[in-house]
Amino acid sequence: MSGTLAGKVALITGSTKGIGRAIARELAEAGAKVVVSSRTEADVARTARELDGSGSGAAHGIPCDVRDPEACRRLVEGTVERFGGLDILVNNAGLGRFATIQEMDPEDWDIQLRTNLDGVFHVSRAAVPHLVAGGGGWIFNIGSLAGRNAFSGGVAYNASKFGLRGMTEAMMLDLRDEGVRVTLIMPGSVNTHFFGSDPDPEGGWKLQAEDISRVVLDLLAFPDRALPSKVEIRPSRPPNE
Ligand SMILES: NC(=O)c1ccc[n+]([C@@H]2O[C@H](COP(=O)([O-])OP(=O)(O)OC[C@H]3O[C@@H](n4cnc5c(N)ncnc54)[C@H](OP(=O)(O)O)[C@@H]3O)[C@@H](O)[C@H]2O)c1
Numbered sequence: 386m387s388g389t390l391a392g393k394v395a396l397i398t399g400s401t402k403g404i405g406r407a408i409a410r411e412l413a414e415a416g417a418k419v420v421v422s423s424r425t426e427a428d429v430a431r432t433a434r435e436l437d438g439s440g441s442g443a444a445h446g447i448p449c450d451v452r453d454p455e456a457c458r459r460l461v462e463g464t465v466e467r468f469g470g471l472d473i474l475v476n477n478a479g480l481g482r483f484a485t486i487q488e489m490d491p492e493d494w495d496i497q498l499r500t501n502l503d504g505v506f507h508v509s510r511a512a513v514p515h516l517v518a519g520g521g522g523w524i525f526n527i528g529s530l531a532g533r534n535a536f537s538g539g540v541a542y543n544a545s546k547f548g549l550r551g552m553t554e555a556m557m558l559d560l561r562d563e564g565v566r567v568t569l570i571m572p573g574s575v576n577t578h579f580f581g582s583d584p585d586p587e588g589g590w591k592l593q594a595e596d597i598s599r600v601v602l603d604l605l606a607f608p609d610r611a612l613p614s615k616v617e618i619r620p621s622r623p624p625n626e
Contacts, residue, residue: 388414388442389415389416389606390416390442391416391417391441391442393412393416393472394419394464394468394469394470394472395409395412395471395472395475396420396460396461396471396475397409397419397422398423398460398477398478398504398508399422399451399479400419400422400423400432400475400477401421401423401428401432402577402578403579404477404527405423405478406421406432406594407593407595407597407598408597408598409444410439411598411602412442412473412598412601412602413436413442413444414440414441414442416440416441416442419442419443419444419445420444420447420467421436421444421446421447422446422448422449422460422478423478424448424449425448426448429446429447429448432444432446434446443468445467447459447464451504451505451508452499452503452504453507457507457508457510458507458511460511461511461512461515470515470519471515471516471519473523473525473605474516475527476504476505476509476524476525476526476527477527478500478501479500479501479504479527480496480500480579481497481542481579481580482496482541482542483539484538484540484541486540489540493541497542497544498541498544498545498548500545501542501545501546502548502549502552505526505549505552509524513563516565517563517564520564521564522565523565523567523568523604525568525570525601526552526556526570527570528546528549528550528569528570528571529546529571529572529573530571530572530617530619532546532547532549532569533547533617535547550571553567553569554569554614557569557612566612566614568613568614569616570600570601570618571615571616571618572592572596572597572618573592573618573619573620574591574592574623575591575592575593575594575596576589576592590623590624591620592618592619592620596618597618600616600618
């Protein structure tokens with residue numbers, strides 16, 4: 386087996402589409418064994434089939450709704466059982482439902498906080514003992530510039546991503562003495578399924594999912610002594626409003 390990540394095992398949540406899928410594909414192409422996951426079983430099976438053998442790595446699918454702590458535990462244990470350990474965790478699963486405080490539906494509030502914030506806690510909590518045991522593990526949390534810049538209509542999304550920023554910094558401090566690096570990646574607009582439809586053909590000015598996977602792959606090449614703990618990335622030329 387060849388590739389810069391040969392022998393590494395990676396788990397990516399929300400990896401049937403968009404940013405998560407691009408990260409899973411590039412990790413597999415670099416030789417890692419990857420576990421792909423989302424809530425939708427058929428998408429998980431198809432994505433694992435498509436990525437298995439797409440490079441020198443391997444892919445396996447395990448469905449998981451990250452809102453469910455027990456499913457998160459099974460996801461991590463299933464990964465370790467299948468590939469013998471865990472080196473890289475990418476907490477990517479997330480969604481956005483945008484409405485003002487006056488109009489935000491409590492169910493939409495709940496799904497965003499439980500997916501974008503609680504989900505990261507559940508999966509990370511299950512994964513940390515394995516990342517520590519392997520030595521040199523890495524957690525990437527996919528945050529957002531919305532974790533720093535609030536906007537009208539972002540009451541739930543901003544809350545989840547501001548929360549994730551604080552949580553990620555605390556995790557980084559908890560884990561660095563254990564040899565596990567933790568990084569928050571904060572993208573601006575990325576052309577994915579995030580806004581409820583297929584990627585926008587007019588969205589060439591936006592970041593592409595591959596721009597975010599490139600950040601992950603580049604960071605993984607840093608020497609052990611270096612911990613790039615936060616990356617902001619935005620479109621270079623947004624249209625003038
Ligand atoms: N697109 C942007 O402009 C942008 C900007 C900054 C940050 N981000 C962040 O990037 C991450 C990925 O978003 P994306 O743009 O790639 O969106 P996307 O194309 O809609 O993909 C989201 C993925 O997450 C999965 N997912 C959603 N809810 C889940 C749950 N409860 N449990 C497990 N998987 C779940 C989806 O599959 P199922 O629905 O089948 O479960 C899908 O695979 C999110 O955390 C988002 O907040 C996006």
